[in-house]
Amino acid sequence: MSNLNSLAHFWPELILTVTVLIAIIADLFYRREDSYKVAWWILGGLALTLFSIRIGGSLISSLFMGTIAIDPFSEFFKVLILLSTTLVILMSFNSKELKDYRVGEYFSILGIMAFGLFLMVSAIDILMLYIAIEIVSIMSFFLAGYLKKKPESNEASLKYVIYGAFSSGIMLYGLSILFGLTGTTKFFEMQTAIASLGSDSSLALLLAVVFILVGFGYKISAVPFHFWTPDVYEGSPTTITAYLSVAPKAAGFAMLIRFFNQVLGDGSAMTSSTWLALNGIPWPQLIAVLAAATMTVGNLVAIQQKSVKRMLAYSSIAHAGYMMMALPLMSESGIYSIMMYLTMYLFMNLGAFYVVIYVEGTSGGESFEDFNGLGWKMPFVGGVMTLFMVALTGLPPTAGFIGKFYIFAAVIEAGSQYYWLAFVGVLNSVISLYYYIRVVKHMYLIGERSETVEIPSSKLVIALLLFLAIPTFVFGWYFSPVVNWISESLVIFNGM
Amino acid sequence: MDSLTNYLLVSSILFSLGLYGVVTRRNGVAVLMSIELILNAANINFLAFARFGGMNMTGHIFALFVIVLAAAEAAVALAIIINIFNNFDTINIDDVSELKQ
């Protein structure tokens, strides 16, 4: 579709862009202390964007001369991104860390990041892909280092920028090789080209795939490209940590799915329920191994963390691992389960981080000891935290279980060659119980009971916690709505 | 003496140098420069492929975009490094490790 016509279907992104511009300008007129009002502009913009997505109609095609796809699949992820962005913005309101900074840009940057993520989930051209990744990365460098006066934050951003640039560089190199092999940047042309490649170039192809994998792996923080995660997660403002652990991951997975399904797989993705790897590239096995490694490492290292925030950081690596399990299956239900997991993960993980933010705000720390007796002191917060922990462990009747359930179901369905993966997965969730329940232990078993009971003063906190907790619980036993939504969204534009 | 392989050779050498620099350099700026090397290695690839693959201009355009993005990235990175310098009085990234537990 030509560029001009494309604009007609580009409303969400356009609205987002305009919002951000307005926000930046508006920021100039606010005084320092009420610069947080910028957030309202952004929120409004996000709302509009969401609206425009929903009314966007169900056109499935590609825009801007085949560089961007619009399809329910991308819309699904866009909604997730909008949701998490909105939540994170709301969370930021009572984050203690941000108090003594001018937060105007902060919110605008979040907006831009959302825009980048939009591009990521819908890119079907490696150029667009690269641009999107770069936008997102650069914005996250900003955000990670937003606390200028806080050394950790600086360090985090430094590590993030260098590591990000490095890995995107390697990825770019891989892309260049791929370009060389196929002579095009468009996914579908690449697909056909790869399909007709001779076996002599398979090593080069492998090289390209592996290099590209570095970029992707970095985005979803998969082993062995996860080393930046703990430091960055710990250094950056907790709100941003929460955001990084959800939105870019989601987008990254969307990207992975598209790429592996349409470039390295035979495009028939969603028409038949399973598909094949092209040209005998063993990337499914590769990803399977990486998945196992990712969740194992994530869990094992999470066990010995002293700070809850850091523990969550590592555990988010593990969760990436769970989701990766479903990639090599190359089956519709695999993708389905990833989308399911992401949806559930969004609520419980943001929830967990939000409780951490709240506890930081009250007791000032984020180590396990800071949670001692929390359950008795603040029954509400303790209760929802328990819920989130249980959900992250993946016990019924919580959303977390449903996510895991779908993942494992997909793996088992794929047949016995991936059972070992399922075993690794379930054993890992047993391990994860150990450190998640540790939080609960500190909240209820260790701290002595206080007679006085506190409930969060701010209505916003309660509202947000409820908004995150209720789905976490309800989706645990009633998830048909999600199911239907996902099965509608499970339509990927496949070049036709 | 004007064949694809030579270009690829050059680019791969650049790439490896870049990698090496990233891994061994201690100076933040130096590390950034090494990264630039990697990016440009990629650029050379793009151009070379575009040129010899007898294709349209895609490669060139790609290269242009890369240059632009690299610039942006470098800008951000340098900003951060300056900030680091203000906080740590060093841009030697060995010394920037508060976060080790």
Place this chain on the structure above:
Amino acid sequence: MNHLLSWIIWLPILGMVSIAFVPRDKSEVIKKIAAVFSGLQLLLAIYLWRIFDASNGTFQFMERAEWIPSFNITYILGVDGLSLPMVFLMALIGFIGVFVSWNIDKAVKGYFSLFLLLNTGVMGVFLSLDFFLFYIFWEVMLLPMYFLIGIWGGPQREYAAIKFFLYTLFGSVLMLIAILALYFTCGNTFDMLVLIDTAPTALNGMLWWGMSAIKVIWVLLFIGFAIKVPVFPFHTWLPLAHVEAPTAISVILAGVLLKLGVYGILRVNYNMLPDGVFWFAGALAVLGLINVIWGAMCALAQTDLKKLVAYSSVNHMGYTLIGMAAVIAASEMNGENLISAQAGLGGAVFQMFNHGTISAMLFILVGVIYDRAHHRDIEGFGGLASQMPIYTAFVAIAFFAGLGLPGFSGFISEAMIFIGAFPIFKTVVIISTLGILLNAAYFLWAFQRMFFGPANEKYNDIPEINKRELFTVIPLAVITLVLGVYPRPFLDLIAATLNVLIESVVSYGGLAAAM
């Protein structure tokens, strides 16, 4: 009354909700609410038992409701002769448990909410006929258990709680894999009724990494259930959990939770993988034997009364396994010895129930002395018989019931198990008869050390067992005695279902496992 089963399951939740509205300092009210709701549940259970048609071996009072159609998940409830006694047991012990925990004073609100939640979880497992539902209830039990042990337990409570949690979770995730494997190999359904029809044949000849799928799934499920039972190598969480848990929780744990394992094996492994039964029966019997002897010997060596009782559970559940193994006697290759199959399986189910009542009684009584003396060291007493005669009398009843004395229900079930298993597993049974000697040994020895001999001045003014405690023990004692004298009321209840089960096992049995 329709939706009877749903009511039985969800009543405790209602109680939990209504407790939520009570201010935390009104502990009396909270206890009363808990008592009322579990009492209602008990009444419903009794009513169910009255109107249950014993002549019909299939599921009754079925309830079906759409749930998650996209994954063929349905809300199915049903009760048969296998689950009915367990439901009754749970209702009874749940009700009694409220009174056992009457003098809990720490965080009463939380305690009773979790207690009721636990109740729902257990009931759900016994009544649900959809695998997904089954699994959810199965896991729902864990968290309340964790808190109940971890907050209200003894000195080592945190360790005990997490150990229990990890142990059981480990088992249940393996179970999850098996459930999914069944789902995808047997026509994409969680409906147990359908699975019972399709599964036995669907897996025939299927090989995974050279192992027969039947065996793999059987073992996965078995480990999951065996940990709950607990079967020998997986039993070590039990003594710890028992010793640390508050009395009422030990009562529930020993009285009902251990039965979940056996129930699961009978309901799932036996019904859905009959070939596996034949392949595994021998091992099952041997494991049972080990449980019997090992548990008894450990019990013999204990000086902590509660630990002794805990190990006696290991020992008693061993008999159950032996009895279950006897089911294969009814197959052709074993000469269609229906008698011993019925005796063995019936004995096993009966033993489940009896162990429920007896061990509950034992733990309540242990709690009684612990509340007074604040220790459970057997050696630390002596001559109590002259100081608390009534208590002594009830302990004697419980102990004699425990050592399988005729006149108590335990004897009948154990005798049935032995008689049933003897034709097929002669050596196992002959060795395990040693168990009845060891039972007597450890119970009587403990009894002598605690109650006989010169009175210990330290406890001269120790208060006698009080009315509330009597109220918790007497019903159990009565049931044990009545069924011990005349077991038909119970056995007639399960007979029809047993025969259906045996039939379904032997009708497939041993074909695929043979190859």
Place this chain on the structure above:
Amino acid sequence: MISGNIITDFSLLILFLPLIAFIINIIFGKRLPRQGDWVSIGAILITLILSLSLLMNMLMNWDSDFSHEVVISWIDLGAFKVNLGFWVDNITVVMLVVVSLISSMTHIFSLEYMKGDIRYNRYYAYLGLFTFSMNGIVLANNVMSLYIFWELVGVSSYLLIGHWFEKHSAADASKKAFLTNRVGDIGFFIGIMIMFTAIGSFNFQDLFKGVSEGLVTGSLLTFAGLGLFMGAVGKSSQFPLHIWLPDAMEGPTPVSALMHAATMVAAGVYLTVRLFPLFSPEALTIIAYVGGFTALFAATIAITQNDIKKVLAYSTVSQLGYMILAVGVGNYVAAFFHLLTHAMFKACLFYGSGSVIHSMHHSLHELKDHDTDPQDMRNMGGFKSKMPITHWTMLIATLAISGVPLFSGFLSKDAILAGTLAFAQNYPQHFLLPIFGFGAAAITAFYMFRLIFMTFYGKPKIEKVFKGIHESPKAMTFPLVLLAGLSFFIFYTLPYFNPFSDHGWFTELIKARNSAVPGNPSAEEIYQGVHHAHYTAMALSLLVAALGIGLSYLMYIKEKFSAEAWAKKMGFLYKLSLNKYFFDENYNRFLYQPFLKLSRLVAYIDWDLYDKYFINGFGHVTKFLSKITGRIDYEGLDQTLVDGVGRTTQVFGEKLKQVQTGRLQNYMLFALIGVILILVFQAA
């Protein structure tokens, strides 16, 4: 002539009246007047009357194969059915009379003997429980209910032996009794299982039928028989499970009289009598040897005991051995006959000893003397004058047990010995059995008279104790007199009057049945054998009895030669016998202690090794792994790898600072390594 359902009702009453008394007493006993002893006594007396009326009925019928069966369905799972019920025949009736008679005597005797006991009501309650279970055994028509009541008897004995549980010895004894019995019961149950597996029923008649049809044969049958017999070995305290009975004397003496002399221990014999048709020849031979050996062996222990009750205990063991021996040689009617007579005179002896001990107690109590053992015969002597009734009754009983003509013991013992002799004549290789028999007879006569002489004759050993001695009250002497009376032959040979022949209502009505096992001699053959051996046996037994009595007369009255001297002469044997051949010690050393050690070891393995190291091991391993991974993931490797890189870089003249952790490059390095590994791994 009573009709069937009346018999049913009677037997039901006989069975359940004592149980009701038990329940009433255990629950309300304390609050009832006189602590409710009258409830128990009333119940037991009614029971006695009822069983006597059954006896009358039997005598009036005069029908040797009268039987009456009642059955109720107990378990019914479709194929697996269990029916319990009664089997009333002449044996049953006689046994019922014995039980209820001795039981009522005990009730009456205890009125005085247990007066003022702290747990008076419970004592009577337990007596009721015991009577109930014992009648249950007697009435059972199938092995299962037999087993059930068997165990219940064990419990009531446990409770009664442990009646004075404050004494450690009593508590130990009760536990020992129960556990030793359980050992036997295991065999019993295995026997039941074998039988049921083969025949598919528990009912006596079905079992007999099944065996005669050859459903169980050969060694399996022998095993089954021996299994069932093991039960008897336990209950009747035969070698090697005899250890519990002497200790059981810790219980109150009336209890010893009732359970550990007359009825409960006889249950084992009753079992073998009941199931006689099931025993294969091999089994019977073994039974015979066990019985015979026990008879002699226990007798030899009894010689040297000084505790009056211990002597009686061992004589009981030995007499039971007799009965078992009789069953073994096939002459089981004689066994049952001896059971009957023995119940009478042995109970009488126990009551006698009870009354002696009672008065000893009193006199010691007067003297505030708590060191002197009231049961030690060496503290007695010359009581004849003080306690005439006790003396005479005990003397009669002793004459009976020693097998002196005119007394019941003579008849029954003679029958047994005759049977044994006949057996040995048919199978000379078993010549030992009669030797056991007659030897035991001689020794029995000896030590029984030793008891009498030491207690009632000679000079009082301790004068001041002797002063306090006086005859016991009526309630205690009445049972003595009654039972002493019942020790005369006449009650067993009616309507005939011939002190030298056991021919009478008993032999008429209790007819031997043929064994169901093919190959066993028929009842007729056995009878003939006994008939032939009769007179020789009689002569011999008279001889040995006279021998024994004479010897002890010379030793303890005339004191021609002193016991001490003899004891010294054969010091080793003396020590052996005095210490009961060190059985308890050896069992303790080689069975109990090792087993306890083993179980402690098992518990240790289970808890401190298996759980702590293996199970928790997984936890530790995981934690360890997590540490390792943490290292590798976060700190480690760089120590080696980056140093390596550093060295290479130094070649390029790059100065490398002290390697620090948390450094960015390491991460990238690892990422790189990861990539390379993947490449290698994939390209390969």
